[in-house]
Amino acid sequence: MAIKIKCPSCESEGSISLLNQEFSGPYRCWKCRSLYTINIHEGAVVSIEPLSEEALEKLKELEELKKKFRRQ
Numbered sequence: 001m002a003i004k005i006k007c008p009s010c011e012s013e014g015s016i017s018l019l020n021q022e023f024s025g026p027y028r029c030w031k032c033r034s035l036y037t038i039n040i041h042e043g044a045v046v047s048i049e050p051l052s053e054e055a056l057e058k059l060k061e062l063e064e065l066k067k068k069f070r071r072q
């Protein structure tokens with residue numbers, strides 16, 4: 001399913017595709033390129049907070065670490 005997300009900065013509406021109705025992670029506005037952390041519960045956006053590029057890099061590093069642990 002696709003969830004609509006309205007960018008708090010430029011008010012453009014974007015969407016993300018989800019396998020289920022739960023999501024928590026980074027979202028980048030397609031128009032103004034602002035980064036956010038979004039939380040979706042039962043198909044509705046419950047929070048959208050600004051995310052810095054540095055914080056996103058840290059998130060990516062964490063994901064990489066998790067992948068490494070899964071392989072072992």
Ligand SMILES: [Zn+2]
Pocket residue numbers: 007008009010011012029030031032033034
């Ligand atoms: Zn935007």
